[in-house]
Amino acid sequence: MEDADNLRVELHELNFYVQRNIRYHMRRGAFFLRWGRFTAFIGIIFGSAAVTSLLAGASPYVTGAAALMVTAASAIDLVVGTGQRAWLHNDLRKRYLDIESEMFLDEPSSQAGKIRAYKSRIRRIEADEPPTLPALEILARNDVIRAMYPKEEADKSVSQLGWVKRATAQWFDWDTSSS
Structure with a gap:
């Protein structure tokens, strides 16, 4: 009976860990996707403003400020690599979801032998993860x-x-x- 309880606790802890990582990468991927959209929005709005103000003969300060905003937003997006990071976290989330789905499909009695395999797969995913934000x-x-x-x-x-x-x-x- 004690082995069954230990197995149940170990499976619960493993499921909790997988669930936490799924949610972490879901939050992280969504953040980078939103950030990429925000910088694209800044580029479109202020890029259009720079062109419009140049054509309308606006103050050079307005034109410069709009151009600076576009440049800064684009540079941040390029350096951070928001698109690549969004895809990375989405991929990591999917890999954890694969483990979770297998855990749901497996019979509880057969999972004792598979815990090591689950943990091994988790370690391989962790090797691909960037440092986490506590x-x-x-x-x-x-x-x-x-x-x-x-x-x-x-x-x-x-x-x-x-x-x-x-x-x-x-x-x-x-x-x-x-x-």
Whole structure:
């Protein structure tokens, strides 16, 4: 009986880990997709404004500011590589989803022998992952807790992050050791 309990706990922990990574990469991929769209929007709007102001004889300061905005947004997009990062995180999410779907399909009695294989596949995915952002990882963990447990239990287990860390979790590598 103890082996069955240990197996159940190990499978639950593994499922939780996979779920957290799915949500982490979903959040990260969506962030880069939105950022890429934002920089494209800036390029279109201010690029059009620069051309229009040149043609209309507007102040050189307005023209310069619009051109600077387009240049800065395009440079950030190019350096960060938002498109490539969005695809990377989407691919990583799909790889975790593959593991999750196999875990759902497998009979619980057959999973004891497959745990090592699942963990091996997870390690290969982790080798391809960029460094994680701890505050974003906590937000993804909180998402899983809220999805898997009843509200009363979830409310006791979620980690609290200040609004600044929540709002900037995609941007900064926050120290979350006290969270």
